[in-house]
Amino acid sequence: MTRIFTYTCKFALACCVIGIAATNVAAQAPVTGVVGDVNKRMVKLFGIGGFKNLPSYGSGILVSAKGHILTVNNHILNTPGILVHLYDGRQYQAKVLVREPELDVALLKIDEEINFLPHFTFEGAATKPLAENGDWILAFSNQFKIALRDEPMSVQRGVIMSVADLRGRRGVFDAPYAGEAYFLDVIACNPGAAGGVLTNRKGELLGVLGRELKSTSTNTWVNYAVPIQATVEVQRLDVKAGKTVTNKESIVTFVQKALVGKYEATVKAKREDKGAYHGITLVVNAVSSTPPYVEELAQGSPAALAGLQPDDLILYVDGESVPTIKNFREAIKAYEPGREVTIQFQRGNQLISAKMKLTAQPKAPVSK
Amino acid sequence: MRRYLPAVAALFVFTSLAVAQPPMALKQEADRVAVIARVKPTVVAVFARGGQGGGTGVLISDDGYALTNFHVVAPTGPTMQCGLADGVLYDGVLVGWDKIGDVALIKLLPKKQGQKFPFSQMGNSDLVREGDWSIAMGNPFLLATDFTPTVTFGLVSGVHRYQPPAGSGLLEYTDCIQIDTSINPGNSGGPLFNLKGEVIGINGRGSFDKRGRINSGVGYAISINQIKNFMGHLRAGLDSDHASLGALVRTEAEGFGIGKTNVTTILDEADAARRGLQVDDQIVSFADRLISSDNHYKNVVGIFPRGWRVPLVYSRGDTRKEILVRLMGAQRKEIPDTTKPKVDPKPPKGLPGKKGPQGPAAKFYVARAGFANYYFNKLEKENLLAAFKKNGDFSTVGGDWKLEGKIRLLKANFPSDFVAEIKDIKVGASEKPTVILKIGAFADTLDIFPGDKEVEISKRRMPKGSGGFMPALYVWKHFLTKGEVGLSECIRGGTEPFYPPPTDNSVPKEWAKQRVDTEVITSTMGNYKTKWFYAKTDQKLLGFELRMQEYNEDPCEVYFSDYRAVSGRQLPHRMQVYYEGVHYGTFTITSYNLK
Structure with a gap:
């Protein structure tokens, strides 16, 4: 019974999605009026x-x-x-x-006393629900510096492919923003587009276009926008208490407070991003081409469990050649905790292959 | 489990609402599908002979003329192969090109005589707005081996865009349409349609930057209105040049206000300089479009062919003035370099690295310097001259002409009688072309082709102040009665605007309102260079300009009107003569005596 019910639910949802898709087709009505309005x-x-x-x-x-x-x-x-x-x-x-x-x-x-500019307002914006997957959007920006002076911004249209966390990681791709984001099917994040507007087809502000973002591992580009009501954690120094406190802020709260001069500065949190844990201490990286010789292994660490020993020379990480310590560190940084990687190393005149299952960084250093 | 029920009910309600809407969506979809089906047969897959490389084109007439990019036909050479959506492959030949504008016109050869091609209508790209929908069709990545075009759909991201030249001053996209409609290599030369299925642009380029030469959400189409300005040139097989004003401008933002575009440098030989434009003047409007940034200026100048006249409004201090400016060329040097030896104007067949004409289309190609394909220049010239013949046969009146009537000169209070005689006076065995003009009691006699040319040029601008109405009369009579015989050159020009002044010779408030579209022929006889303007509608000769030097000179302008039949031949009974922007006088003809 439950199962049948679930199916009904799914079917209803499917119909619903189709319904939305159909109305999206209806979005063929010109959007010229909205475009002019947003451009101002x-x-x-x-x-x-x-x-x-x-x-x-x-x-x-x-x-x-x-x-x-x-x-x-x-x-x-x-x-x-x-x-x-x-x-x-x-x-x-x-x-x-x-x-x-x-x-x-x-x-x-x-830098001038003026009081007449058309602008976006944020009243009630904080409580508005986020746009959803499949929603129809317009992106406005001055990408490629196509427009000067009174020439209008470039406008593009697309749909929101997904609303998900943007998790850039160093080594793979370093995203300047980590939080909930709109991912777009339109190539909106070109040079100069960041800071542009994402709206729905009525011209209502949904988000701020993100920067150019490319995954160095897949060579693909992602186009995203930061939703105006998405919150992130920020750190502020509480001088009286002598410690940092964590607050939540969104673009809406940022603008509302900053407009009246009440947005308190925050400190950029150092993102803990050491990659996954392997437990290998390599020899001193004396010259730029120092080969990755193992100096020490932490007890019970993934590397120790995989059978590595001091004085082993690591040659390959998942088939990728790592001739220097720098290469090894870059290669290993790309993996998340929980991943199993194949390490090939030289011991004496033997070539040994071993599987090493990476873990999360331990809370305290296990050994020096 | 029960608590889910209302949610399900709500979902169903929503679903049914959503389903209730589609009739409009379905209609729009059906309309779009119908439009695509209608224009699909007009899209051309252009290939180099042998299938190496190519692009797209679009048919614009039932006799097989198709638009594409210059950068598509440059590698194919003057003959190419063209596949249509029905899978049939045609031979094609280059007709004309506009290298700076990145446009080329090609012609598909029909399989049998009288075959009609499907074609698309050209729209009005000035009506396109950002936020409009657009449909691109073409052959991206040369995917379609059966020539079926790929369709992409998207938004117009911007209009009146400026994209600077890509390499050696060519391929400058002025006043172009920016789209997020996906275009990729191979789409080049293909049509951009509006939702009515009218061609609003020719897709040709994109902003690529770091992402490689594939769609990055920013493509550009050459606006069809720019192409319409060049259509006469393209059809006439010309290697057309774009215009320049002969002046440099800079937009300044004084006090961070709205930009003012001022002249920073102006060439002495520029027509604009002769019409009074000076350094520091602010250009208010050009060809009836307001100028407030460098991009605006480049956009407006960039859509015109060299030699066109357009109105320009400038302001200096508190005064504002409209002038009619002849545009200079952008590509070639205006001033011929006399130090270089004259080279044979015929280029070698099959330029190095380029393919010469091949296949059945080769017989429609004639190479000549200054032309994309001289074959079509000759064809269009002959067509125009043949159409002009409906105004009467002048070949039987090649003898002496005598015109009588009245003329009121600029500064005179009363009109005077005039008699003009155009004749070849017998001197021994040869004939001496002569014009005798008698205004009131004063008669001038001009030997049209005296021996010493250099000395005589200024003296031949007779009567004084007309810029050369007397030689103009002779050249006119000769061209009407003898045609190309005795001319050193006779070339079909493009389509140009012509501005007949009001018949009362007053200065019009807006020159744009005087504009008439004309078909042009240029001819050279001795050192008289003449540009003839034929009405596009009925091929009547509306007037001509006569120069005695190639450049840096105002022509004698003659405007014909009040056409009436004289023994079966249509002849103008009013000739308004202008020189250096000033009205010299108006000849009112009461009698023609043609022998």
Whole structure:
């Protein structure tokens, strides 16, 4: 009975999804009105960059009539005079008021007394549910610096492929934001797109477009946006108590507090990301090409259990050649705890292959 | 378990609501499917002969003309193979190209005479807005070995986009359409349709950056309105050049206000300079589009062929003025380099590294410098001259002409009588082309082809102040009665706007309102270079310009109107003459005496 019921439920859900898909097809009505409306609430940003594949331009979102701008917390802001182009071609300079590295956003303010700009508001936004998989979206940005002055932003349309945690890991791909994200089927995260707008088809703000993000292991790119109401944990120094406290913040709370000058600075938490634990201590990495000789093994560690011994020379990690200590560390960093890797090593004139099951980092160092 | 029931009920309600909506969706889908089915037969898979490389094209006329990219036909050479969606492969030949605009026109050869090709209508790309839907069709990655086009669907991401030239000044995308509709290598030259199935652009390029040469969500299509400006040039087999104003501009943001685009440098030989444009003048509008950024300026200039006249509004201090500017070329040098020896204008057949004409289409290809395919220039010229013949047969009146009437000169209070005689005076065995013009009591006699050319050029701009109306009369009569005989060159130009002044010779408030589209022929007789303007609608000769040097000179402009029949021949009874932007005078003809 229960099983039948579950099936009914699933069937209903399936119908539901089909229904949504059908209405998405109906989304053929032009969105030109919405596009013009959103464009007025956006700015083109120009700052520092132009080297190392880093663009000197970006996109921003107006969040107050006075010229407060929400954008991505990236390198282009590291200059005293950030140039802003409004939708009508007017130019201003802006300064950074406050940044939130955990959300990867910053709030800027145009350096002039104005009070007339069209902008996005955040009232009630915090309690709005997140958009869902399959929802139809529009992405607006000044990718590739196609637009200058009064030329409108580029608009693209797509769907939300999934709403999931963005978990960038060093060694595989280092994401500047770790939290719930919208993953998009449209190639929206091009150079200069970060800080752009993700809306639904009514032009309502859903999120802030993320940066260019590529997995170095698969050479694929992912396109994401940070939902405005997604919360992350931030660390603040409590001076009186003399310790750090953890708070939750979202883009909505960040903007609401920052607009009235009440967003307290946070400290960037050091992400504990040492990769998985193997228990091998290698010889001193004296020169850049020091080969990965085993110096010591922690008792009961995955490597010890796999049968490695001091003075073994590690040659391959899962078939990948690791001629230097650096290569070995990079190779092993890519694995998560729980993964079994094949280690091939040389002992005397023997070539030995062993399986090593990695674990989580132990709380306290097992041995030095 | 019971607590799940309301949820299930709710789901079902939602589902039924969702299902209740699709009729509109289904209709839109059906419409879209119908449009795609209708335009699909017009999409061309373009291949180099032998199948190495290629792109896409789209048929735009039932006699087999198809648009594609210059960068598609550059590697194929002047003949190519073209597959249609029904699987039939046709031979194709290059007609014309626009290298800077990255456009080429090709022609598919029918399998049998009179065969009609399916074709797509061209839309109006100025009506396209960001947020509109678009359909791209083509042959990405040259996947379709049976020539069935691939369809992609997406949003117009931006309009009036500017993308700088990609290599050696060519392939500059001005005023183009940006799309998120997926286009990839092989889509090049293919059509971008609106939802009505009209061609609004030709897909040709994308922003790629780090992601390799595949779709990155940012593609560009050349706007069809730009291509329409060049269509006459393309059909005439020309290697067309784009326009430049002959001035550099910079947009300044004074006080962080709205951008002002000012002239920073202007060439002396630019027509704009002769019309009064100076350094520091602000360009307000160009061809009726407001200018407030460098990109705007490049967009507007970039859509016109060299030699077109467009209105330009500039402001200096408190004054604002509209002028009509002849545009210079962007690609080739305006001033011929006389130090270099003259080279044979015929390029060697089959340029190095490029394929010469091959196959059955080769007989429709004639190589000549300055042309993509001279064959089509000759064809279009002959078609135009044949169409002009409906205005009467002038070949039987090649003798002396006498025109009588009245002229009111610019500064005169009263009109005077005039008599113009166009004749070849016998001097021994040869004939001396002569024009005698008598205005009031004063008569001028001009020897049209005196011996010493260098000295005489300025003296031949007679009557004084007209820029050369007397030689203009002779060249006109000669062209009407003898055609190409005696001309050193006669080339079909493209389509150009022509601006007949109001018949009362007042300065119009907006030149754009005077615009008439014309078909152009240029001819050279001695050192008289003439540009003839024929109405696109009825091939009537609306006027011409006569120059005595190639560049850096204002022509004598003659505007014909008040056409009436004179013994079966249509002749203008009003000739308005302008020189250096000033009205010289209007000749009102009361009698023609043609022998």
